[in-house]
Amino acid sequence: MTCSGFVGLAGRPNVGKSTLVNALVGAHVAIVSMRPQTTRRAIRGVYTDVDAGCQLILVDLPGVQRPRDELTERMQHRVERELADSDVALLVVNGEEGVGPGDRFIARTLLAAGPRIPIVCAVNKADRLGPNEMVPALSDAAELEGVDEVFPISARSGWGLPPLLERLGELVPDGPYMYPPEDSSDQSSELLLAELIREQVLNRTRQEIPHSVEVSVKEVLTREDELVTVRAEIWAETESQKRILIGKSGAKISEIGIGARRSLEAELGAKVHLDLNVRVRKHWRRDEDLLDRLGIE
Ligand SMILES: Nc1nc2c(ncn2[C@@H]2O[C@H](COP(=O)(O)OP(=O)(O)OP(=O)(O)O)[C@@H](O)[C@H]2O)c(=O)[nH]1
Numbered sequence: 001m002t003c004s005g006f007v008g009l010a011g012r013p014n015v016g017k018s019t020l021v022n023a024l025v026g027a028h029v030a031i032v033s034m035r036p037q038t039t040r041r042a043i044r045g046v047y048t049d050v051d052a053g054c055q056l057i058l059v060d061l062p063g064v065q066r067p068r069d070e071l072t073e074r075m076q077h078r079v080e081r082e083l084a085d086s087d088v089a090l091l092v093v094n095g096e097e098g099v100g101p102g103d104r105f106i107a108r109t110l111l112a113a114g115p116r117i118p119i120v121c122a123v124n125k126a127d128r129l130g131p132n133e134m135v136p137a138l139s140d141a142a143e144l145e146g147v148d149e150v151f152p153i154s155a156r157s158g159w160g161l162p163p164l165l166e167r168l169g170e171l172v173p174d175g176p177y178m179y180p181p182e183d184s185s186d187q188s189s190e191l192l193l194a195e196l197i198r199e200q201v202l203n204r205t206r207q208e209i210p211h212s213v214e215v216s217v218k219e220v221l222t223r224e225d226e227l228v229t230v231r232a233e234i235w236a237e238t239e240s241q242k243r244i245l246i247g248k249s250g251a252k253i254s255e256i257g258i259g260a261r262r263s264l265e266a267e268l269g270a271k272v273h274l275d276l277n278v279r280v281r282k283h284w285r286r287d288e289d290l291l292d293r294l295g296i297e
């Protein structure tokens with residue numbers, strides 16, 4: 001008999017949920033940046049332990065915060081729905097910053113999300129904690145309302161992940177695999193490529209730009225000699241953001257392009273020709289039809 005279940009990751013922006021999903025799955029399925037609100041969609045990372053006969057579907061979710069626009073409101077609703085459908089909630093907190101009101105708010109949201117499911121708390125960024133800081137961080141996390149168990153981890157280094165994985169495997173129900181064991185994510189290839197390009201934008205721009213940008217892959221063509229041509233658009237909301245993204249004599253867009261091409265080549269295992277175009281799409285974050293089409297539901 002195999003086991004298989006959904007583990008919903010909840011937590012404030014920037015605590016390391018996506019880094020943790022990548023580390024557990026062992027593949028770059030979710031993008032990571034130092035900016036809060038990196039993740040916009042629910043991304044399923046799939047981890048299958050074929051020997052143990054167990055599959056965990058790790059649902060990476062946007063960081064929970066107060067909705068400010070249509071985009072964040074949709075992200076918030078998605079989080080609530082996904083958590084209501086999970087078998088286990090994995091609440092990730094930032095051990096370096098310690099437990100705060102935002103974490104307490106999320107713990108309460110988890111309890112209110114639906115039928116009571118096990119809530120496991122991962123205290124992340126343990127690599128940043130001194131020897132005397134670990135115990136208080138863990139006991140604060142254990143006191144969060146509804147939290148059943150606490151695991152100290154470093155998603156970045158991989159420290160502490162094996163016991164967490166083992167416990168999650170015990171908590172999901174018996175049942176058939178929901179994804180082929182060789183899969184690592186449910187994302188379409190085009191969406192993953194768009195996200196990898198957006199990851200470069202996030203890590204190479206500042207202030208309002210990261211939040212204002214979306215990336216759309218228009219075309220992926222593989223030539224006979226295996227060169228892959230990817231044509232993508234980077235959307236900004238205003239002309240001035242577009243100018244910043246392009247940079248002086250195109251310096252910024254070429255920096256983004258070089259980083260993105262490397263990332264796409266690593267993902268596709270092939271040489272890539274990347275054709276990037278910056279466009280203004282006013283108020284895309286408030287355009288309901290567009291958000292539907294982008295799969296941000
Ligand atoms: N030192 C340290 N940094 C980490 C660790 N895990 C994640 N980070 C860093 O924390 C930042 C945020 O990581 P993400 O994985 O994007 O965080 P997130 O919770 O998915 O953020 P949102 O998608 O915005 O909700 C990045 O700069 C990561 O490199 C860790 O274990 N140790």
Ligand SMILES: [Mg+2]
Pocket residue numbers: 017018019030031032038039060061062063
């Ligand atoms: Mg994330």
